[in-house]
Amino acid sequence: MTALRSIEQSLPISLLRAREAVMARFRPLITGYGLTEQQWRVIRALAEADELSATQLAEICCILHPSLTRIFRTLENKKLIKRRRSRGDGRVVSVSLTEQGRVLFEEIAPQSEKLYRQLEAELGRDEIDRLLTALNRLRNI
Amino acid sequence: MTALRSIEQSLPISLLRAREAVMARFRPLITGYGLTEQQWRVIRALAEADELSATQLAEICCILHPSLTRIFRTLENKKLIKRRRSRGDGRVVSVSLTEQGRVLFEEIAPQSEKLYRQLEAELGRDEIDRLLTALNRLRNI
DNA sequence: TATTGTTATACTCTATAACTATA
DNA sequence: TATAGTTATAGAGTATAACAATA
Numbered sequence: 001m002t003a004l005r006s007i008e009q010s011l012p013i014s015l016l017r018a019r020e021a022v023m024a025r026f027r028p029l030i031t032g033y034g035l036t037e038q039q040w041r042v043i044r045a046l047a048e049a050d051e052l053s054a055t056q057l058a059e060i061c062c063i064l065h066p067s068l069t070r071i072f073r074t075l076e077n078k079k080l081i082k083r084r085r086s087r088g089d090g091r092v093v094s095v096s097l098t099e100q101g102r103v104l105f106e107e108i109a110p111q112s113e114k115l116y117r118q119l120e121a122e123l124g125r126d127e128i129d130r131l132l133t134a135l136n137r138l139r140n141i
Numbered sequence: 142m143t144a145l146r147s148i149e150q151s152l153p154i155s156l157l158r159a160r161e162a163v164m165a166r167f168r169p170l171i172t173g174y175g176l177t178e179q180q181w182r183v184i185r186a187l188a189e190a191d192e193l194s195a196t197q198l199a200e201i202c203c204i205l206h207p208s209l210t211r212i213f214r215t216l217e218n219k220k221l222i223k224r225r226r227s228r229g230d231g232r233v234v235s236v237s238l239t240e241q242g243r244v245l246f247e248e249i250a251p252q253s254e255k256l257y258r259q260l261e262a263e264l265g266r267d268e269i270d271r272l273l274t275a276l277n278r279l280r281n282i
Numbered sequence: 283t284a285t286t287g288t289t290a291t292a293c294t295c296t297a298t299a300a301c302t303a304t305a
Numbered sequence: 306t307a308t309a310g311t312t313a314t315a316g317a318g319t320a321t322a323a324c325a326a327t328a
Contacts, residue, residue, distance in 0.1 A: 003254070004185070004254050005254065007186060007189060007201065008277065009273060010185075011272070011273065012160060012163050013182065014272075014273055014277060015159055016160060016203050018276040018277075018279040019153060019157060019160065020280075021279055021281070021282055022152050022156065023153055031320095036293095038294085038295075041154065044151075045148060047145070048147060048148060054309070054310060054311095055308095055309065061154075063295085065311080066296080066297080066298090066310095067295055069312080070294080074294095089304075089305075089308095090305080091305065091310070092304095092310085093310065109144065112145055113144070116146060116152075119152070119282070122282055123279070130271075131272075131275045132150060134268065134271070134275070135156060135159040136158075136159075138159040138162055138163065138272070139159050139161075139162045141263055141264065172297095177296095177317070177318085179317085195286075195287060195288095196285095196287085204318085205318080206286085206288080207287095207319080207320080209287090211318080212318090231328080232286040232287070233285095233286065233327095
């Protein structure tokens with residue numbers, strides 16, 4: 001008898017539920033600015049790295065290439081990002097924030113950070129650090 | 142200056158990536174049986190609880206009501222679940238697995254459990270237990 | 283009146299394959 | 306030939322509001 005473990009003990013489902021609980025706090029902020037979660041991940045990655053290729057963004061943001069292409073188009077229409085061909089390799093698209101995109105990021109970031117701080121206050125900094133370490137280890141299995 | 146923490150330190154993104162890494166192992170099994178992740182969560186919850194209302198399933202599986210209604214229809218067409226009105230409360234729909242649904246679950250479950258065991262062997266049972274505890278705590282914040 | 287579930291609607295993402303351009 | 310990105314296409318989930326039936 002090899003019964004499946006209970007849902008409480010399922011890693012994928014526990015990860016999903018935990019993420020939902022956390023996102024319930026951040027989602028209103030993001031959607032309030034007319035952004036989807038995925039679009040915000042892209043903006044945030046670009047704010048941190050200045051310039052990334054589509055392949056790098058797909059890896060960092062956990063978004064498939066065709067979805068990314070559409071997100072690029074949407075964010076480009078909103079004038080939040082810009083695309084250009086890489087000088088070194090003509091196949092590569094180099095994506096970066098526009099000035100307007102940077103301004104939007106700077107407006108949202110401190111509010112997001114405030115929500116993180118509240119979370120830390122409730123769960124404890126150590127608990128969150130341990131969790132992040134475990135999650136990043138899991139990511140590289 | 143309240144700069145946003147790095148992506149590596151972002152709980153929502155770390156949760157997402159960790160989940161992706163884990164699901165990369167389980168997804169082929171589930172899709173190989175023509176099921177989506179969400180459909181499998183519903184089947185699995187029903188296998189564990191025998192009978193659940195739509196509201197209970199929405200809570201357990203992290204799926205919104207309108208999505209659930211469509212999933213019910215799909216799984217009903219495949220004759221994997223059955224719906225009936227609750228005797229006690231006529232508003233409530235009581236969902237359960239059909240015999241065929243149970244058979245499918247019993248076929249997938251041991252293969253899923255085998256993948257879990259591989260994960261445990263790589264990460265360590267204690268590490269996973271600690272992670273599950275932390276995730277379930279996070280869920281209830 | 284409140285609750286349970288369904289329907290309607292619009293949007294977005296997922297996933298796979300095929301295609302274009304460049305290396 | 307291989308790689309980077311786009312396009313095409315089908316399918317599914319997300320999210321909100323409105324609705325029907327029941328309590």
